[in-house]
Amino acid sequence: MSRMLTVVPAPVSAQPRPDADFEVDASTAIVAVDGAGPVAEYLAGILRPATGYALPVVADSRPGSITLTIDGGDGDPAGYRLDVERTGVALRAAGAAGLFAGVQTLRQLLPPAIEAAARGSGPWTVAGGHVADRPRYAHRGVMLDVVRHFFTIAEVRRFIDLVAQYKVNVLHLHLSDDQAWRLEIRRWPRLTGHGGSTQVGGGPGGFYTQEQFRDLVAYAASRHITVIPELDVPGHTTAALASYPELTCDGVEPPLFTAIGNATGFSSLCTDKEVTYRFVDEVFAEVAALTPGGFLHIGTDETHATPEEGYLRFVERVLPLVGRHGKTVIGWQEVLRAAVPPSVVAQYWGRGTDDATVAAAAARGNPVILSPSKSAYLDMKYTEETPIGFKWAGYVDVDKAYGWDPETVVEGLPPSAVLGVEAPLWTETVERFDQVEYMTFPRLPAIAELGWSPRSTHDWPDFRRRLAAHGPRLAVQGVNFHRSALIPWE
Ligand code: TNX
Incomplete structure (x- = not known):
């Protein structure tokens, strides 16, 4: 079963797409757009120890990356949208709190070994699909x-x-x-x-x-x-x-x-x-x-x-x-x-x-x-x-x-x-x-x-x-x- 269906807390909506898994590899970068830098650095801090990859946080968009965007929309600033495609991962939110929540979902889409403090063997597959989410309570x-x-x-x-x-x-x-x-x-x-x-x-x-x-x-x-x-x-x-x-x-x-x-x-x-x-x-x-x-x-x-x-x-x-x-x-x-x-x-x-x-x-x-x-x-x-x-x-x-x-x-x-x-x-x-x-x-x-x-x-x-x-x-x-x-x- 897709890891997208094991997320805790349960998202508002999650649609797995088994053909859309994304693989984090040595060339993956984390792109931070419009104030997403601190959450991007936090995400890199989670992914680097187990993968051993550099996972640079960069400002310019590039293919095959994980892109974090604060889109300033009028959505719930604590909510987020997460799209995992074979070609890249896009996480969007109206505010940094939403991005941070989305990162917690994203880490749960990777294998448990991603949580290790020392380098493991992968592959580092992010379960494909779409999540749209926001909290019930403040x-x-x-x-x-x-x-x-x-x-x-x-x-x-x-x-x-x-x-x-x-x-x-x-x-x-x-x-x-x-x-x-x-x-x-x-x-x-x-x-x-x-x-x-x-x-x-x-x-x-x-x-x-x-x-x-x-x-x-x-x-x-x-x-x-x-x-x-x-x-x-x-x-x-x-x-x-x-x-x-x-x-x-x-x-x-x-x-x-x-x-x-x-x-x-x-x-x-x-x-x-x-x-x-x-x-x-x-x-x-x-x-x-x-x-x-x-x-x-x-x-x-x-x-x-x-x-x-x-x-x-x-x-x-x-x-x-x-x-x-x-x-x-x-x-x-x-x-x-x-x-x-x-x-x-x-x-x-x-x-x-x-x-x-x-x-x-x-x-x-x-x-x-x-x-x-x-x-x-x-x-x-x-x-x-x-x-x-x-x-x-x-x-x-x-x-x-x-x-x-x-x-x-x-x-x-x-x-x-x-x-x-x-x-x-x-x-x-x-x-x-x-x-x-x-x-x-x-x-x-x-x-x-x-x-x-x-x-x-x-x-x-x-x-x-x-x-x-x-x-x-x-x-x-x-x-x-x-x-x-x-x-x-x-
Ligand atoms: C009640 S519930 C307390 C605490 C105790 C606790 C032990 C409440 C507001 N006060 O002072 O540590 O029970 O379960």
């Missing part, structure tokens, strides 16, 4: 919790590269919680100096300097991924309270917390103190300045240690403080308990009690990101045999990760309110990066497909078959993916 996210266990910049970069191939365009970084604070804040240096020094289990932890974080954001942008930083307030804040005890109500410094903790929240900034609001204001001012992307995430989840009246006052006072920096504010679904303007984005995780609140807010205009824990939480075990992970939201094997619709998962949610989907990976039990890979793959491709592909393509038998073809690709990339028993892996 927000196709993944979240990584770098708090409960710390992951290095190099590891986060690899994560970015791995998720980008499934057309994920948002990386939400969970940067503070009870166990640690991971982002340098210059006005509040003890947050990382003290609060960043450990992790679950008491290991050494770590943090990102502002410079490192800026570089990471730029790296993600080169993969057309927007970083959304989350600093979780007013709950999930033991690390901040231990670093600055004036943020507690009783002024007593709590010890650093290195246990897994309960999921309902046991810490809180003191919502009655002015210093709390100065803290939040200064923290988000620095974070906003580090973040070219349009979103800041303020957490607001599981605030059982915050008196309700104080919580509502806190949220209502903090939203305009954070919003002043010109960013759209995201909060977990609990944020909707407060009186929030319709610009606030709610991230649904579906603990089962807030559905009516979320649907009502969405009807008033609040956009919603869908991360239903029983389907999209990457920290849930696949099966009872999975050695790590939780099961409070149930087991989530690939069929469950794939088997939901963003437009019907919350009863009464107007479909127009759906900004997109996001798969969160909380890391209380995830200690090492190979375990991050294990929990992420292959569930993330399933959720990424829900975010990208039109609902008309949704078909579990077909998805199983297509995903099976990705086993060899992930293996060549050295990804420690879970060989779910539900998938007939190639």
Whole structure:
């Protein structure tokens, strides 16, 4: 079967033409027209190691090449058209994001060996035919919790590269919680100096300097991924309270917390103190300045240690403080308990009690990101045999990760309110990066497909078959993916 029929996420339309395969060879060039240069260089970087070919990026058109064109049309800037003929490959898009998505499709039309870091033997055949494609939703996210266990910049970069191939365009970084604070804040240096020094289990932890974080954001942008930083307030804040005890109500410094903790929240900034609001204001001012992307995430989840009246006052006072920096504010679904303007984005995780609140807010205009824990939480075990992970939201094997619709998962949610989907990976039990890979793959491709592909393509038998073809690709990339028993892996 043509590799054009194994692309994940499924394209809007794909028409294989077996007589139109294109072969990448030593004479192939990559032609970049009208601003396509950076994506062309990225493509060359993918194709050069395995092929060993020079694959020069050139500006002048020539036959037998791979041509990338930004045609400036009025199409969806995130969509693309890909035409593979015997005589050459043409990839066209209205914007660079579309070209980048098209490159992810193009690499999947080559044999899995193209993903190797060292030279292989080919032939390097691109499956012939035509693809026309565009995303269903603007927000196709993944979240990584770098708090409960710390992951290095190099590891986060690899994560970015791995998720980008499934057309994920948002990386939400969970940067503070009870166990640690991971982002340098210059006005509040003890947050990382003290609060960043450990992790679950008491290991050494770590943090990102502002410079490192800026570089990471730029790296993600080169993969057309927007970083959304989350600093979780007013709950999930033991690390901040231990670093600055004036943020507690009783002024007593709590010890650093290195246990897994309960999921309902046991810490809180003191919502009655002015210093709390100065803290939040200064923290988000620095974070906003580090973040070219349009979103800041303020957490607001599981605030059982915050008196309700104080919580509502806190949220209502903090939203305009954070919003002043010109960013759209995201909060977990609990944020909707407060009186929030319709610009606030709610991230649904579906603990089962807030559905009516979320649907009502969405009807008033609040956009919603869908991360239903029983389907999209990457920290849930696949099966009872999975050695790590939780099961409070149930087991989530690939069929469950794939088997939901963003437009019907919350009863009464107007479909127009759906900004997109996001798969969160909380890391209380995830200690090492190979375990991050294990929990992420292959569930993330399933959720990424829900975010990208039109609902008309949704078909579990077909998805199983297509995903099976990705086993060899992930293996060549050295990804420690879970060989779910539900998938007939190639
Ligand atoms: C709930 S869902 C949390 C996290 C935990 C996670 C573990 C949500 C917004 N908060 O603090 O890490 O469960 O599955």
